[in-house]
Amino acid sequence: MNQIERYLAIAAGKEEVHAGDDITVNVDLAIAHDITGPMAVEQFKKIGIGHVFDAKKVVFVLDHIMPAATVEAKVLHNVLREFSLEYGVKLYDKGEGVIHQVIAEKHRLKRGSILIGADSHTCTAGAYGALAIPVGATELAATMATGTIDLEVPEVCEIRIDGKLQPGVYAKDVILHLIGYFGTAGFTDQGVIYTGSLMDQLTMDDKMTISNMGIEMGTMISYFADPDQPVGTVKEVYPFQAEAIPASVACPPNPGIVVRASDLSSTKISQVVIGSCTNGRLSDMLVAAEVLKGRKVAAGVTLLIIPASVDIAQQMEDQGLNRIFREAGGMITSPGCGPCFGAHMGLLAAGDVAVSTTNRNFPGRMGHRDGKVYLASPRLAAESAIAGTIVTPGMVVPLGGLADELEK
């Protein structure tokens, strides 16, 4: 068995499981937010059971349209507030941040735990070794009632990345490169285990960025290997060399259309978004601040800075990053999902072009169907904000920071 199978077997109370087996696993945490949660609550009530399987293991977070941008959004918040009072489950309703970051900070699961989330980016938790499986509202409702979920054991592949990343290349470039290579359906219904010497150099923030976008390759489970136990038998091993991964951009209309940043012809932009569950952590903000310090956002460009959580927002304030962003001409919004999925706080009109550190660029993702979104790292996004066009890292601000100097 591989590591994913080993933990699925434990969760299913079996000695062994194999790809293709239908199993029922015990769930350690079930989560939803203000868009999926109310539907889950409605479905849960149809089941007709008076309690959730374990009130400590169900968590809701208001993050998608928080604070409410419309009356309808507020109604959804109220549904979750009433449910949390009635059933005694935790509701984060103070703008604590994006669900995946809040769960990592306040409900960090131990390796091998089963996390079921009614949000496709639940896979973020694979960074710390949780088996994190995204579902829809009805499946979450079933789990809220039973404490279990029925799964088929997936085939599992290993993505092994050895070496060191080049200056100007970040975790975001790694995952964009992989999505470009494997395609948006590359691992549909499969598990992916990340291994290789690059992993020792990645921070938890980096791993969360990579795991977050596993769903953009279709994965059922994205999971960073435990280096202290054998990976086990997998269907296929895909080796990559970190040095060969370039600064990358995913072009519209989907995250699978990935090019080298240096191959993009000059593209004028009107918005830059730095944040989200993909790239809204402190290390992302530090990279962006280093670029934006003492510089100005180009005329005609709106720069939005969206911390992934209130804890991160506090650290940004403590470390003086907010002043840097504001002096550069950026807007700092409250933690949450913001314009990432096109609901509020920074939408695009037809003809607008955004560089965004978020995770999707489907037609209409950030507003109008003819508004375009290019996905990239915080470094590339910050430099592009200053240039007013999409640039390669190093073109606006030289790469040679102290860390880069030591590498040479």
Next chain:
Amino acid sequence: MSWKSKIHGRVWNLGSNIDTDQIFPGYAMAAPADKFKEYALAGSEIPDFARKVQAGDVIVAGENFGCGSSREQAPVALKEAGVGLVIAKSFARIFRRNAINIGLPVLVCDMELQVENGQEIEADLVSAEVTICASGGKISGTILASSVLETLEAGGLIAKVRNQLKIL
């Protein structure tokens, strides 16, 4: 809702990579449940799909139908708008499960290039065989797992869970 193993309907051929933002756009995400159907495919190249679709119509698509978000509003909107079945060469995992869980049948069958908009087809969910009515031509899809058929027959996952928990 009554279970029908044979579905007869008119085809909407949508092509590949129809993501959930196209099926149910982000701006509609806070809409109340009784309005979901108005947004079916509102973000796609057929933004007025909800007004044109007729009860029992069948969506035929290429690869990776429903990729992206976990939003169950997407299959619910299609179902409530009248879509009786979605046939695709392949589905994204979450959409496929969501559709089954809410009782919207899905069938994996590579027929995107063999049917045009407006053609009538009949699909047998048990044998996974699709017949093009005009020509009589038959195309075989992937047989649905027994657990999937059980869920569809029960009318969705909630009914199945009620049975499991013996809630009558």
